Amino acid sequence: MTDFEMIICRCEEVTYGELIKTAEEFNCTARELKLRTRAGMGYCGGRTCRPMVDKAARGPEISKDTEITLKYQPPLRPISFGRLGGKEK
């Protein structure tokens, strides 16, 4: 297996190759890279791949030192559909 085939985002099955190529082609920020490839948008909310998506990104981030590049969104942990819908089990 080569670097290019290795999986970076497990939930959405996004490979290293896909991330690097997309970042090169669109010269994109971490957020754009996430939206284009879906890396970090799966079940776990990017808990593993977030730092790697950040590193693959190339475009100029808006004030990278003072703002987290990839926004955190609640819920920070998986919640069952029943709970979200407010329906009793």
Next chain:
Amino acid sequence: MTDVIVIGAGPAGLSAAAVAAEKGLNVLVIDEYMKPGGRLLGQLYEEPDGSWWNGIEESAKLFNRAAEAGVTIKLQTPVNNIETTADGIWSVYTEEETFVTRHLLIATGAAEAPVPVPGWTLPGVMSVGAAQVMTNVHRVKPGNRGVIIGINVLSAAIAMELKLAGVEVASLSLPGKNSMTEESADPRKVLNSLLHVSHMAPSPLVRFGSRFLQNDIMKKLGVSFFPKNGVKMWDIPVQLRKAVIEIYGENEVEGVVMANVTSDGEVIKGTEERITADFVCIAGGLYPLAELAAVAGCPFYLIDELGGYVPLHNEQMETTLKGLYVAGNITGIEGAKVAAAQGTTAGLTIARNSGIHGLVKEIQLAIQSIKQTRDNASIQFHPEVKKGREIIQEKWEEHARALEGTGSEVTSEAEAGG
């Protein structure tokens, strides 16, 4: 309504909870794990003075102190969101229930950074912290013979813990270089960072290297002369000139492909060899787990010396948001004793802000004690951690001045809000 809610039952959270409860407040601690103690639970190492630091015992002490003071501890309860309302009340959301308080401490600790290596999705590959928890907390061997990818303070300490448990560590080596492994794949940078951690636990490695490292030229030589087969640390080969370029196996880990690398970390073609192993640990280092502070809206700064993005806070552990505090590794990566000292400070600050008088002196002493603990720490994750602490303090002062400029009132209670 609870007077104080603490998220995280690690050394920082438990210390804060105990102190606040001892001052007469009612305190609820929430943690997603099934045992109290946080990352302290897995720690087991020999101190420079020859005594042993046993995380399970230390966690029990902290837990007992908190329990005796009347703290309620709710385990196996992940917090998935926090929110504040205009009247200064914080809501803490968990799957089953929502809790409210006026004083909320986030002490969620650190997370492990990933190091991608081809084949790392095979069963049998785990983070080095997972191997530590399996071995020291659950007393289950992660395997019989492992390879650790990533050479840093944490992986060196855990390699030794594995060895103590009778698990063979075939090698501690670098990851292959790619655009995501960067510094952790550069032999010179890795050696350099290890050598600056002067009183780090694996001292044989430090002693070996420091002979070469008087200046920059010597640093290069240090890596160049690094023996091809590595140096042995407690009989474990530490290989700064070899990198794992692939993890292989049919249905699970069967071994790794290792290759020699140049002093810049470039793979030397034709030197690949296969090493058998039944588990592999990935060790990319730690970063502050600050997700809850991020959803709350805290301003952040990227400070490498502290391990990543940290929420803006002052020495008393207040954030810029009213009623929100942080302590422990969320403020920067350091050992458990520093985290506990920060927790004590946070607990006192919360007590003072809740209207308990006569704590000013005690808070000052607690802040001093954080610094002393840092100076005497036997484990240090970043050589420049003190500089990192100064940077965040400067940022806090800048922030306070900016608020003064706009006419907002800044008090020691961080009432400015944000």
